[in-house]
Amino acid sequence: MDSTRNTTLADLHSGEQATITSLGRGSGIQGRLTALGFTPGAKLTVMQNYGRGPLVVALRGARVALGRREAGAIQVLPLPI
């Protein structure tokens, strides 16, 4: 797998799909993230990312809004479009 393409969720554009590789550490909200469907290996679609402010992500059949800082801590591997 091409590890250089690993990026954070906050850097993905609207419409892009990716697989989560890591939830990051120490943000203290991993428990809430996993309950909302964020686990390594889970596939997600960025519904909305305007470059600033919070994002909307679709995963496991649900839509989740999360802050830019929280999204910045999540490592993802973009999927080819």
Next chain:
Amino acid sequence: MSDCHTPSSNQASVVQAVAGVPTIALAGQPNMGKSTLFNLLTGLNQHVGNWPGKTIEKKEGFFKHNGREYHLVDLPGTYSLTANSPEEVIAREYILRQKPDLVLAVVSAANLERSLYLVSELAALPCRLVIALNMVDVAGQEGIEVDAGKLSTAVGVPVIPLVATHARGVDDLLQAIHMELQSPTQKERSMPDIRADHRQVRSDLEVLILPYLPPGYPPAWCALKLLEGDAEMQGLVRAAVPAGTSKQVDDILLKHDDAFLAIASGRYAWIESMLRTAVHGQRAGQISITDRLDRYATHPVSGLAILAGILGLVFWLTFTIGSPIQNALAKGVVVPLASMTGTLLAGAPFWLRGLVVDGLIGGVGSVLTFLPILMIFFGAFSLLEDVGYMARAAYVMDNFMHWMGLHGKSFLPLFLGFGCNVPAVLGTRTIESRQARLLTIILAPLVPCTARMAVLAFLTPAFFGPNAVIVSWGLILFSLVLLVVAGVILNRVLFKGERSAFVMELPLYHTPNLRTTGMLVWQRSLSFIKKAGTTILGISMIVWALSVLPNGNVETSYLASVGRALEPIGRWMGLDWRLTVALLTSFMAKENSIATLGVLFGGLTKAGLAQTISAAYSASTGLAFLTVSLLFIPCAATVAVIRQETGSWRWTFLNIGLMLALSVGIASGVYAIANAMGV
């Protein structure tokens, strides 16, 4: 309550049939239609209170089916059972300690993958379980078909399809509950397991803690919770095991601090295997209604415009429908009632007459006239919540709220404050982080409520004639700017600039259920009336007593003495003792200041009063009085709920002190500047 035996994971177990009124705990993630189902089953036969020692709402009720009675307890809506929030702790403690006879888990067929996550946790607990597969109609529209029978076989618990908003499937559900309660055996249940690479660790832990666990706590489940990094469970285990074991446990946990991912992955793997058996026809890539609406509703520009439009509409409704009703109640009910009672009690001692007419009817009655306004507010907000819009509003306001170290979820409670600060403080319950919640509560009284706007609307025309509208809006805008500034500063000082994380589900849009909205309006109104009858009544009586003791004359009363004693401070703002007393009585209810001035200026009618006051004081005094009235310490009812919701007098007094300092400081400044400018 019957005993709930631990089912072993590999064979059917024997359980006792339930005698007496069985207790059913209703569990589910948020936005799964849990409240709708609760209201549908219990109707008005429900009671709203708080969970013991917590400020989290507890709803319970009774219902009958085929002549049998059931006790239904609504557990807080939670995404999981890990101690991420007090709600989650409450939900699992209730199941483990109170041992309900059955847990009814509500899941959404339209969002089964995510909603089964809670079920994957519930399945591991020692209790009877029935799954209500709600929203099968919404799922159908999205092209998803869930085979309830197959899902039931796969999980090993009854699964009943349901459309709670249309009351479809309820009979089947209740029948299934009855059967399950009567059943002497429990079926073999499928349970998720931790990802294979962590199974050894889990069983090591299990063996370590097994001898020390309190009864009712399944060891395997406790071991999982420990590995999940669940602080509550770690505390429980540390307190229970000897020091040596505690050290061993800590070592294991430290070495496997990423185990929570293995556990969550294990649960999702279990869920995926359930979905593979039971779900047909996945979304065929078509764009759902929700996605289409969200293109506008969550857009940074059009989203804000939509929000402004909706809130404007709520305001418009409130003031075109609510205000006339409020005025009618005040003029048509409270005033005649007061004069009628006054006549009736003409022969009674003056203190009794005053207590009833001025204290009871004047104080509590005038507070109650705000009920129509609050009902419209509650109704509108509950409707928006039910439709699924509230999460979008929080989302689009998130950027703005960041300035104050808050996030989007704090916006709506604050907006509720325009109606009344009481529901604003209560509305902060949706904020998970205690910090963000406290800050929102502290800031809520800076939102000018309808009562303060009524004072503004009454006095500004008298002082400023044609410029009244500009002055009113200027003052309101000013208090909102102050709210933002206070938020920024308080966040720095109290919480060192920390900001709580923003993670929130955006639920699917769906048609609102009028019963749900109606029940909410009913409950909120009832609790407001209760408050008016207790806290507000008590304080009304005290203030009234102070205003007539010792000799029945306001001008020589204790209240006047207090006003005179505080007059030196009042002078900073250009207020004499009468305005100072008026300000003090606004603590009872904000609009009281006008009534007090009426008394102090010799019982003038409202129209005459405005003229007299504007003639008696300079415009700069008027402006300072309006400013201090707008920002003064919150009314008694608000103080009471701040105490209740923060659970601390320290925070309550911090808020009172803050509002006092801000109001007096700023009004003094306003008075000085206005004088210097020759207003």
